[in-house]
Amino acid sequence: MEVFPLAANTYLLDTPQGALLVDTGMPQENQKLLRHLKGRKPAALLITHHHLDHVGGARMLWERYGLPIYAHPLDIPYISGERRRPPFPPIPWLGDWIANSPRPLPPEALIPVEEGARVLGWQVVHLPGHTPGQIGLLREGVLLAADALRVGTKGPWLPPAVVNHDTAQARRTVGKIAQLEAEHIYVGHGPPPTKRAVKVLAERLGLFEL
Numbered sequence: 001m002e003v004f005p006l007a008a009n010t011y012l013l014d015t016p017q018g019a020l021l022v023d024t025g026m027p028q029e030n031q032k033l034l035r036h037l038k039g040r041k042p043a044a045l046l047i048t049h050h051h052l053d054h055v056g057g058a059r060m061l062w063e064r065y066g067l068p069i070y071a072h073p074l075d076i077p078y079i080s081g082e083r084r085r086p087p088f089p090p091i092p093w094l095g096d097w098i099a100n101s102p103r104p105l106p107p108e109a110l111i112p113v114e115e116g117a118r119v120l121g122w123q124v125v126h127l128p129g130h131t132p133g134q135i136g137l138l139r140e141g142v143l144l145a146a147d148a149l150r151v152g153t154k155g156p157w158l159p160p161a162v163v164n165h166d167t168a169q170a171r172r173t174v175g176k177i178a179q180l181e182a183e184h185i186y187v188g189h190g191p192p193p194t195k196r197a198v199k200v201l202a203e204r205l206g207l208f209e210l
Helices: 027-037 058-065 094-099 167-179 195-204
Strands: 002-005 009-015 018-022 044-046 069-071 110-112 122-126 135-139 142-144 150-152 155-157 184-186
Touching: 002 027, 009 027, 027 058, 044 058, 058 069, 155 195, 167 195, 184 195
Parallel strands: 018 044, 044 069, 069 110, 142 184
Antiparallel strands: 002 009, 009 018, 122 135, 135 142, 150 155
Protein backbone atom coordinates (compact mmCIF):
# COMPACT_ATOMS: atom_id res chain seq x y z
CA MET A 1 0.00 0.00 0.00
CA GLU A 2 1.24 3.47 -0.93
CA VAL A 3 -0.01 6.68 0.67
CA PHE A 4 -0.05 9.88 -1.39
CA PRO A 5 -0.02 12.95 0.93
CA LEU A 6 -2.50 15.15 -0.90
CA ALA A 7 -5.04 17.44 0.82
CA ALA A 8 -6.59 14.16 1.94
CA ASN A 9 -4.63 10.94 2.19
CA THR A 10 -4.92 9.00 -1.06
CA TYR A 11 -4.14 5.29 -1.13
CA LEU A 12 -2.88 3.00 -3.87
CA LEU A 13 -3.55 -0.64 -3.05
CA ASP A 14 -1.85 -3.56 -4.79
CA THR A 15 -4.25 -6.36 -5.74
CA PRO A 16 -3.97 -9.40 -8.04
CA GLN A 17 -6.33 -7.60 -10.43
CA GLY A 18 -4.18 -4.44 -10.54
CA ALA A 19 -3.81 -1.26 -8.50
CA LEU A 20 -6.87 0.12 -6.72
CA LEU A 21 -6.73 3.88 -6.12
CA VAL A 22 -8.73 5.20 -3.17
CA ASP A 23 -9.65 8.90 -3.50
CA THR A 24 -7.97 11.59 -5.61
CA GLY A 25 -7.29 14.77 -3.64
CA MET A 26 -8.40 18.32 -4.50
CA PRO A 27 -9.21 19.51 -8.05
CA GLN A 28 -6.02 21.61 -8.17
CA GLU A 29 -3.86 18.61 -7.23
CA ASN A 30 -4.29 16.68 -10.48
CA GLN A 31 -0.70 17.05 -11.63
CA LYS A 32 0.60 16.17 -8.18
CA LEU A 33 -1.56 13.03 -8.21
CA LEU A 34 -0.18 12.03 -11.62
CA ARG A 35 3.37 12.51 -10.34
CA HIS A 36 2.64 10.16 -7.44
CA LEU A 37 1.24 7.59 -9.86
CA LYS A 38 4.49 7.73 -11.91
CA GLY A 39 2.78 6.72 -15.11
CA ARG A 40 0.92 3.80 -13.56
CA LYS A 41 -2.68 3.29 -14.66
CA PRO A 42 -4.91 2.18 -11.78
CA ALA A 43 -7.18 -0.74 -12.54
CA ALA A 44 -10.00 1.02 -10.69
CA LEU A 45 -10.82 4.01 -8.48
CA LEU A 46 -12.93 3.95 -5.34
CA ILE A 47 -14.28 7.25 -4.03
CA THR A 48 -14.90 7.05 -0.29
CA HIS A 49 -17.23 10.06 -0.26
CA HIS A 50 -18.25 13.05 -2.33
CA HIS A 51 -16.27 15.88 -0.66
CA LEU A 52 -14.01 17.91 -2.95
CA ASP A 53 -10.72 16.88 -1.27
CA HIS A 54 -11.48 13.23 -2.09
CA VAL A 55 -13.09 13.44 -5.52
CA GLY A 56 -11.12 16.30 -7.10
CA GLY A 57 -9.07 14.25 -9.57
CA ALA A 58 -11.71 11.67 -10.47
CA ARG A 59 -12.92 13.33 -13.69
CA MET A 60 -9.34 13.78 -14.90
CA LEU A 61 -8.50 10.11 -14.29
CA TRP A 62 -11.71 8.92 -15.99
CA GLU A 63 -11.00 11.03 -19.06
CA ARG A 64 -7.38 9.89 -19.16
CA TYR A 65 -7.82 6.17 -18.48
CA GLY A 66 -11.52 5.31 -18.72
CA LEU A 67 -11.15 3.34 -15.50
CA PRO A 68 -14.14 2.02 -13.50
CA ILE A 69 -15.06 4.29 -10.58
CA TYR A 70 -16.87 2.91 -7.53
CA ALA A 71 -18.92 4.94 -5.04
CA HIS A 72 -21.92 4.49 -2.75
CA PRO A 73 -25.37 5.17 -4.28
CA LEU A 74 -26.15 7.83 -1.65
CA ASP A 75 -23.11 9.90 -2.66
CA ILE A 76 -23.27 9.33 -6.43
CA PRO A 77 -25.79 12.19 -7.02
CA TYR A 78 -23.25 14.66 -5.59
CA ILE A 79 -20.34 13.17 -7.55
CA SER A 80 -22.32 13.24 -10.81
CA GLY A 81 -23.58 16.79 -10.27
CA GLU A 82 -27.22 15.76 -9.97
CA ARG A 83 -27.27 17.31 -6.49
CA ARG A 84 -25.17 20.17 -5.15
CA ARG A 85 -22.92 19.62 -2.16
CA PRO A 86 -23.66 21.61 1.01
CA PRO A 87 -21.66 24.87 1.10
CA PHE A 88 -18.19 24.63 2.65
CA PRO A 89 -17.22 26.78 4.33
CA PRO A 90 -20.79 27.82 5.21
CA ILE A 91 -20.47 31.24 3.56
CA PRO A 92 -23.07 32.48 1.05
CA TRP A 93 -22.04 31.95 -2.59
CA LEU A 94 -18.35 31.32 -1.84
CA GLY A 95 -18.98 28.15 0.18
CA ASP A 96 -21.24 26.72 -2.51
CA TRP A 97 -18.70 27.51 -5.24
CA ILE A 98 -15.81 25.89 -3.34
CA ALA A 99 -17.75 22.76 -2.35
CA ASN A 100 -18.94 22.21 -5.91
CA SER A 101 -15.70 23.05 -7.71
CA PRO A 102 -14.82 19.43 -8.69
CA ARG A 103 -15.85 18.57 -12.23
CA PRO A 104 -18.77 16.14 -12.06
CA LEU A 105 -18.53 12.62 -13.42
CA PRO A 106 -21.08 11.33 -15.94
CA PRO A 107 -23.42 8.76 -14.38
CA GLU A 108 -22.16 6.04 -16.74
CA ALA A 109 -18.67 6.41 -15.24
CA LEU A 110 -19.88 5.45 -11.76
CA ILE A 111 -20.48 1.94 -10.40
CA PRO A 112 -22.61 1.83 -7.22
CA VAL A 113 -21.33 -0.34 -4.35
CA GLU A 114 -22.87 -0.89 -0.94
CA GLU A 115 -22.01 -2.62 2.36
CA GLY A 116 -20.54 -6.07 1.78
CA ALA A 117 -19.66 -5.60 -1.90
CA ARG A 118 -16.16 -6.55 -3.07
CA VAL A 119 -13.89 -4.27 -5.07
CA LEU A 120 -10.70 -5.96 -6.29
CA GLY A 121 -10.73 -8.23 -3.23
CA TRP A 122 -11.51 -5.52 -0.65
CA GLN A 123 -14.82 -5.51 1.24
CA VAL A 124 -16.87 -2.33 1.17
CA VAL A 125 -17.94 -1.01 4.60
CA HIS A 126 -20.62 1.69 4.86
CA LEU A 127 -19.41 4.45 7.24
CA PRO A 128 -22.16 7.10 7.06
CA GLY A 129 -22.48 10.36 8.93
CA HIS A 130 -19.72 12.50 7.48
CA THR A 131 -21.64 12.07 4.21
CA PRO A 132 -24.67 9.82 3.62
CA GLY A 133 -22.73 7.38 1.48
CA GLN A 134 -19.24 7.43 2.91
CA ILE A 135 -17.58 4.03 2.52
CA GLY A 136 -14.34 2.39 3.59
CA LEU A 137 -12.51 -0.77 2.63
CA LEU A 138 -11.68 -3.78 4.82
CA ARG A 139 -9.34 -6.68 4.13
CA GLU A 140 -7.28 -8.99 6.34
CA GLY A 141 -7.40 -6.72 9.40
CA VAL A 142 -6.75 -3.49 7.47
CA LEU A 143 -9.44 -0.80 7.34
CA LEU A 144 -9.42 2.35 5.24
CA ALA A 145 -11.86 4.50 7.19
CA ALA A 146 -11.83 7.71 5.12
CA ASP A 147 -13.14 10.69 7.14
CA ALA A 148 -15.11 8.67 9.67
CA LEU A 149 -12.22 9.56 11.98
CA ARG A 150 -9.82 12.49 12.13
CA VAL A 151 -6.46 11.88 13.77
CA GLY A 152 -4.15 14.41 15.39
CA THR A 153 -1.35 14.44 17.94
CA LYS A 154 -3.78 13.43 20.69
CA GLY A 155 -5.27 10.53 18.73
CA PRO A 156 -8.57 10.05 16.85
CA TRP A 157 -11.55 12.33 17.15
CA LEU A 158 -14.95 12.78 15.54
CA PRO A 159 -15.08 15.18 12.58
CA PRO A 160 -16.73 18.48 13.62
CA ALA A 161 -20.43 18.94 13.02
CA VAL A 162 -19.84 21.70 10.43
CA VAL A 163 -18.40 19.15 7.98
CA ASN A 164 -20.84 16.31 8.73
CA HIS A 165 -24.09 15.41 7.03
CA ASP A 166 -25.37 13.81 10.26
CA THR A 167 -23.15 13.98 13.34
CA ALA A 168 -25.30 11.56 15.37
CA GLN A 169 -24.85 9.02 12.61
CA ALA A 170 -21.13 9.82 12.46
CA ARG A 171 -20.89 9.01 16.17
CA ARG A 172 -22.53 5.62 15.62
CA THR A 173 -20.05 4.95 12.83
CA VAL A 174 -17.18 5.37 15.29
CA GLY A 175 -18.75 2.59 17.34
CA LYS A 176 -19.03 0.43 14.24
CA ILE A 177 -15.34 0.91 13.46
CA ALA A 178 -14.37 0.09 17.03
CA GLN A 179 -16.12 -3.26 16.74
CA LEU A 180 -14.73 -4.27 13.34
CA GLU A 181 -11.96 -6.86 13.07
CA ALA A 182 -9.41 -4.24 12.06
CA GLU A 183 -5.97 -4.13 13.63
CA HIS A 184 -4.67 -1.39 11.30
CA ILE A 185 -6.79 1.68 10.54
CA TYR A 186 -5.98 4.32 7.94
CA VAL A 187 -7.83 7.62 7.63
CA GLY A 188 -8.30 10.51 5.23
CA HIS A 189 -6.64 13.09 7.45
CA GLY A 190 -3.81 12.31 9.84
CA PRO A 191 -1.71 9.28 10.73
CA PRO A 192 -3.12 5.81 11.48
CA PRO A 193 -4.73 5.59 14.95
CA THR A 194 -4.34 2.52 17.11
CA LYS A 195 -7.29 0.19 17.50
CA ARG A 196 -7.17 0.84 21.25
CA ALA A 197 -7.41 4.61 20.72
CA VAL A 198 -10.49 4.17 18.53
CA LYS A 199 -12.15 2.04 21.22
CA VAL A 200 -11.34 4.67 23.83
CA LEU A 201 -12.95 7.32 21.60
CA ALA A 202 -16.04 5.14 21.17
CA GLU A 203 -16.29 4.74 24.95
CA ARG A 204 -15.86 8.49 25.47
CA LEU A 205 -18.71 9.09 23.01
CA GLY A 206 -20.88 6.77 25.10
CA LEU A 207 -21.21 4.14 22.37
CA PHE A 208 -20.19 1.15 24.49
CA GLU A 209 -18.05 0.22 27.46
CA LEU A 210 -14.60 -1.34 27.08
